[in-house]
Amino acid sequence: MKQNIFGMSLPQLQGCLKEFKLPAYRAKQIVEWMYQKHVLDFQQMTNLPIALRTSLTDNLDIFRVKLLEQQDSRDGKTSKFLLELVDGIAVESVLMRQSYGNSVCLSTQAGCxxxxxxCASTLHGMVRNLTQGEILAQALFINEVLNKEEQSINTIVIMGSGEPLANYDNVLNFIRLCHETYTMNLGYRHIAVSTAGIVPMIQELAKEDLPITLSISLHAPNNVIRSKLMPINDKFDIHAVVAAGKHYANITKRRVTYEYILIAGENDQAEHAEELSRLLRGQMANVNLIPINPVVERGLKRPSLNQIKVFEEILNNNHIAVTVRREMGNDIQAACGQLRNKHAAENQL
Ligand code: SF4
Known part of the structure; x- marks a missing residue:
């Protein structure tokens, strides 16, 4: 099998091309074709000598991802892509056309x-980590869609299927890659990474000195509810997670976002909002309330609009910065993992 060069950084590609004894600028030309012009065929890289194009075609491969299915919301603002990787595994990525720009949500593992x-992503466990190139491939596939509309990606949220900090090196390499001028030239401040709360890895991330946004999936105001919703809480409890978030904010001077999925009858009561306020008081943080996208397989329900408003008001009254996530793409299978599960069931994977 030929080596796939998609996803390599410029220095990695230069290393890979050593045997061709090419001047250094050739690797630069190739990455620009792959990552900026979305050209995935050496023969179409017209500033390379014809003999070199043939030699590269004979020895190397460029595989990005293959589109299996696309679902667009009725309002046209959200598109969900089911993308096939080189070994046939499918992952999901989402494009959200927001008022402030185009945001994409990427997966870092197949399953979780x-x-x-x-969460639907975890129903069948985790198949494998994605490589830096496979995470980049999702972003660049969507960037190509946007480039055709003379637009591009403005923000990346690493919040799709998988726990990013359990695939730490690949995720960090990807973040550095999309900051490069030869890929998307995306500012670190436009990248957010979300974690279920792997405390030692949050501490590692704080040391990287990257001004990215950290998003922590909290989803509960105390250990009893959090352990029920998130088994990881039995390993790193809510107080350790919040302490790690505080540490991250202190080191990076970046406000941490706490994600809080509101689930009717589980974590959406006034007393929970009061308890959450006490937990986060004094932190450089904000809370993002996410009324749950009902997960068919799990039988979980969304709270009423009034309940969401009461919860938000209590946080506001306690001086906790809070936003309610705008609901996008509810008419497509927008909850993380739903489209992939449907595909797997239909194809008996
Ligand atoms: S919410 Fe995130 S961490 Fe939790 S199971 Fe789903 S993908 Fe994994």
Whole structure:
């Protein structure tokens, strides 16, 4: 099998091309074709000598991802892509056309083994980590879609299937790659990474000195509810997670976002909002309330609009910065993992 060069950084590609004894600028030309012009065939790289194009075609491969299915919401603002990787595994990526720009949500693992009870991605466990190139491939596939509309990606949220900090090196390499001028030239401040709360890895991330946004999936105001919703809480409890978030904010001077999925009858009561306020008081943080996208397989329900408003008001009254996530793509299978599960069931994977 020929070596796939898609996803390599410029220095990695230069290393790979050593045997061809090419001047250094050739690797630069190739990455620009792959990552900026979305050209995935050496023969179409017209500033390379014809003999070199043939030699590269004979020896190397460029595989990005293959589109298996696309679902667009009725309002046209959200598109969900089911993308096939080189070994036939499918992952999901989402494009959200927001008022402030185009945001994409990427997967970092095929499936997930964190076991969160509200999440479809974990229903069949984790198949494998994605490589830096496979994470980049999702972003660049969507960037090509946007480039055809003379637009591009403005923000990346690493919040799709998988626990990013359990695939730490690949995720960090990807973050550095999309900051490069030869890929998307995306500012670190436009990248957010989300974790279920792997405390030692949050501490590692704080040391990287990257001004990315850290998003922590909290989803509960105390250990009893959090352990019920997120088994990882039995390993790193809510107080350790919040302490790690505080440490990250202190080191990076970046506000941490706490994600809080509101589930009717589980974590959406006034007393929970009061308890959450006490937990986060004094932190450089904000809370993002996410009324649950009902997960068919799990039987979980969304709270009423009034209940969401009451919860938000209590946080506001306690001086906790809070936003309610705008609901996008509810008419397509927008909850993380739902489209992939449907595909697997239909194809008996
Ligand atoms: S919410 Fe995130 S960490 Fe939890 S199971 Fe789903 S993908 Fe994994």
């Amino acid at each position: 083994n964190m076991g969160c009870t509200f």
